[in-house]
Amino acid sequence: MPNPEDIARPARLHSEAPRGETPRPETLRPETPHPETLRSARMRPEQRDSERAESAEEVIRLEGIAKSFGAVTAVHPTSFSVRRGEFFALLGPSGCGKTTLLRILSGFHPPTAGRLFIDGTDMTAVPANRRPVNMVFQSYAVFPHMSVGENVAYGLKVAKVARSERQQRVREALELVRLGGMESRRPAQLSGGQQQRVALARALVMQPKVLLLDEPLSALDAKLREHMCAELVRLQKQVGITFLIVTHDQAEALSMADRIAVMNHGHLEQLDSPETLYTFPATRFVADFIGRINFFAAEVLADGTVEAQALGKFRPAQDSLPQGAATAALRPEQIVVSTTAPPKQEGRSMARGTVSLLAYYGDYCTAEIVLEGREDSTEGESEGGTEDSPKDNTGGQAKMTVFIINNTPQAREIAREGQAVWCSWAIRDLLLIPQAGGG
């Protein structure tokens, strides 16, 4: 068996030939690894390493791409690249310019500044119908007057692919999205989820260098969305095509993507792997937008120690922090809650508090704990804060949000409003975000 990493690598065939004359890559055929990937599995380690370096090469590069609509700047000059074969997510709150950026990539918006390279070629001025990328539209945009098969065949017909090959590729693409045998159905007879699969097959059958997806899951119900997340990841691994997905749902991005670009107000805030984004958010916005987090006002002193009203004085794990105002951040799951005082331990801090607000989520609760005798003055983050992220400690009493796993003996004790509890945390878990990086 080839190892999964090799299957995930894109096929070489379609990365060179221009579209339309593309010899049909084997990779679209389900469950049949490309002969070359089979071979590469047997290669010597050093050969595979060189290949890996090649596969990490960029398939999209943006150089200072910017877009304004009249007086509105949707995207400020932005530069980043997408690697070949990766699952890349553009994440950000509503109106931050994700769709605009995606439409610049697909060719529907000319950028106001900057240059765009797709597979090393400058595509800034190339019209949408001559770009080797394909898009899955948020509204699916399945042609209602064509059958499922005709929909999928549309792009191949345009590219003048011979009939027999076209039929085969359509069949394979539909099997790939688990719509095998539905060629002659009309879109009106399909559910929303199925229509979306048609849109996926229609784009995938073109063997694009990059598949662009604009909020593909936002119209699906929660259960189906979860299922489609897994499906998209499976598909991406199977075909090896670079996926670039736009979403405002951080859970979606975290679970699917290899790398995530977080955007805010038309700026790129941070581009990293999900783990890095979650563990080491570069800005306060990213920390707040991804997952839940508690913020505390803090100050970095000249000797490198940190003074925080709510947390006391401590020496942070990060060094070379700029002196001055900063924000200390702590994830709820890093806080241990108990009804009795935990034993004193080197490198851990604790505080007494009272459970004040409980929210029930089935498998767990969130509890807001008001810390006894501690003040905090973190200024409210006005922008980008998501609704389910804990409220800031805006003035007055210091609070922290914690998780309580339900249906445990401990939960039955703690999860009561007014319950006196102890919170403890490891000092090295406190993440310090300098004020300058908080914008």
Add this chain to the structure above:
Amino acid sequence: MLETPQETFQARPGLFLVSAVPPLLWLALLFFLPLFLIWGYSFGEKRGLIDIEVVWTLQNYADALDPVYVKIFFRTLFYTALTTAICLIIGFPVALVVAFADERWKPFLLLLIVLPFWTNLLIRTFALMRILGRKGTINGILEKLHGSLDAALQFLGFAGLGTFQAVPMLFNHFGVVFGLVYVALPFMVLPLYAALERLDKSHLEASLDLGAGQIRTFLFVIVPMTATGIVSGLIITFIPTLGSFLTPDLLGGPDSAMIATIIARQFGDANHWPFGSAIAWLLVYVTFFLLALQAVFTARRESRLRQAGERATGQEHGAAA
């Protein structure tokens, strides 16, 4: 408690009937009754100056099949078909421009299209005569161009163009079709515009995204997706044009009369109501026939789609079994 009119009517059927009476009466008195009377007259015979007796004769219809009238009838059909086709060819790009115009310009452009409706047809037609005539605006411009070109050629030592011959655009076929298109164009543009406006633009982007050019996108995505709008545009242009009376009368020549002109003459100067009624009803039959044709076409199309769907479902069940 507030309820919708629909709920009110459902709760009180009596009220619904009472409020339905005036419009039904209106329709019966002013539409069905005259239509029925004319239908009766078409089987009648003239007795004296104004008396008509309905004797259930088919003589009027037989008279209408006289080659003279058949020729006018086919000419009418030809004018109408040509007008409808020209309206579609001109109207589609116009509708596209309006539908895809910037939101700021849309109301203004729509206003330009419906503006002619606010002016009397007679006045517009006379204005058109002023423009198309021998001494009209267009020929005036042409004459000026001719004059300058002539002078330039003579200056360069070439032979001159001779005297200016006005282009005949009035009192002939051209004048009639021009006038008919001019009157009917908004009727074509509006349904097309409505259909384009309803069209989800992401379908067009999907087509471009899949590599198609503008022309292919137009033919294979826009046209089929606005088919209902096109059909209503064709019908709403065709039927009124078929009954045009003023335009051919004022802009046409001696050999460009349309059937409505003949009908009008029977009810007017010729004072032969039974014959006029028979021709009028022939026109109604043609209209009904076309509408029926369209209904059959739509029904066939729908049932084909449904059958295709059922077949597909059957296949799937078969595959699953």
